[in-house]
Amino acid sequence: MNVNNRTTPGPSENSLNFSQSPDGTLLIQIRGDWKLGNPLPSADEVERELTAGGRAQRIRFEASELKDWDSALLTFLIKIKEYCSRNQILLEPEGLPEGARRLLRLASVVPERKGVSKEIKTESFLPFMGGKAIAFFRSATKMIAFIGEATIALSKFFVGKATFRRSDLLLLLQECGAQALPVVSLISVLLGLILGFVGAIELKLFGAQLFVADVVAIGMVRVMGAIMTGIIMAGRTGAAFAAQLGTMEVNEEIDALKTLGISPMEFLVLPRMIALVIMMPLLCVYSDLLGILGGLIVGVGMLDLGLTEYLNRTREALSLTTFGIGILHSAVFGVLVALSGCLRGMQSGRSASAVGYAATSAVVTGIVAIIVATAVITYVCQVLGI
């Protein structure tokens, strides 16, 4: 038999040897260790051999010098098999090890389902921006619908027709209130100290260190106490709300409520909203007091101001309007944090990563909403001259 023999320039002892006989059979000898991580010849070499070496009609294998093998050999064989089926070449696997033959058959026993593989589309700029704009409007519509539903639920609460468990509300009040005190205390005292220090450095230049009390009192009570409480609650409670509701979505608990005709908006969102709207102003007052305490530590401890002197100055600096503006801020932030936490939780997908995303998104939405609301309230106060 006239046989044309050729060995591939294999990078090591793992190599292929081709011998083509005139009856159109290409015999591939596989040698060495065909294991992942070893340098191996590629399937392209077989394709090159098939195109260069004339009209092969069938492929056979000889594997007596093949030592160890694993998935590396299989992926190589699958590529050859695909090439053969595309080019109507008969593949005779008999010369391969028994295990490899079986796995090769197993890999092709369930054919690829048509239409399921996802096409990776490269979108041009305009469709990409269009898609983003449509997604933005959809999300805005959902958000507005959610706010509307929350308002309806709230109005039902005021006429006593909302369905939720009082015990849930009490538990939420405890979670949003008492349990948040340690972190609010720490942050507020530190914030008071920071405001005191910053004020002291500048005011000392003019010998007006007594006015540190004004800076701290007005800063904390008018806006900083509310903002810091808002941000703490967005990170602590808003994320918790989103994670709780997201997990309920994953566990089909929200579906179970819906099929029983219980509105998740009333049963889950409403008590969370009420709890935060009640607790946020209280936490804000607490934060204001601790912030003033922080300022007092700087004033009395570092600027040698008298305790009574500092407190008197604080009392003179504050007015009921300033206090009212701070409380207004905190009540608004309570609604915003509750809404963003619950919105993202209810919109959560049904997977672990979706719940994580919902929690992150709740914090981001909450903080952005707090900052925007602060800007709006500050502007309105400016216009009204208060």
Added chain:
Amino acid sequence: MGIDSMAGKPIITVNHLDMGYDGFMVMRDLTFTVNKGDIFIIMGGSGCGKSTLLKILIGLKEPSRGQVFYNNVSFWETGPEERQGIMKRFGTLYQSGALWSSMTLAENVILPLEQYTELSPGQMREIASLKLSLVGLAGFEDFYPSEISGGMRKRAGIARAMALDPDILFFDEPSAGLDPVSARLLDDLILDLRDSLGTTIVVVTHELASIFIIGNNSIYLDVDSRTMTASGDPKKLLAETKDPSVRRFLTRGAEGA
């Protein structure tokens, strides 16, 4: 045992129903009838749309086309209040049990009672205890879902689904994730519920053992042709059907290849 499916009157009628997500058609042209007292099996391979069909039947998802009638009232064409009234007559067991995790088992059963009845708290507690004892969970009233096993959670889910003495119980993959003995006990419970209360039961499952033990009527959803390709008593289907995909399914792939 052995209520003839023709003996009951039609309680659910599904007419040329199409269902899909975001323009992707999952199943089309489903037409079938569930009679009162049936244990009706919705079967088919994974991803064929069994759970989507269940969502449409229990009011969680609107169909793309077609009607679902409950006692001759078109479920998706009627007003939301009337639909809510129909839904009140359902009980649903979700795949995961879907017990409300912040409530005890008794509270889980009591919540639907609080919503729809004027019973006193004492009476509601008694009913909750009764329903839990019917599913073999007497004494577990004050346990939280996280404190009991998966099988117990499923049974507690059934107790909650039965809270309002529903006309129809829907079960989504009741034996999924259960050991064979617990799965068998759950099958017995389903049969007992139908035989003692006359409740119509619709079960979504692909567990062959359950299908043959409990089902007296069924439809087979075929993932390739995206429609139903067989209906009737599963035991008769196994004996008579010539459809290769149904045979393959009912014989665990031993026939019909």
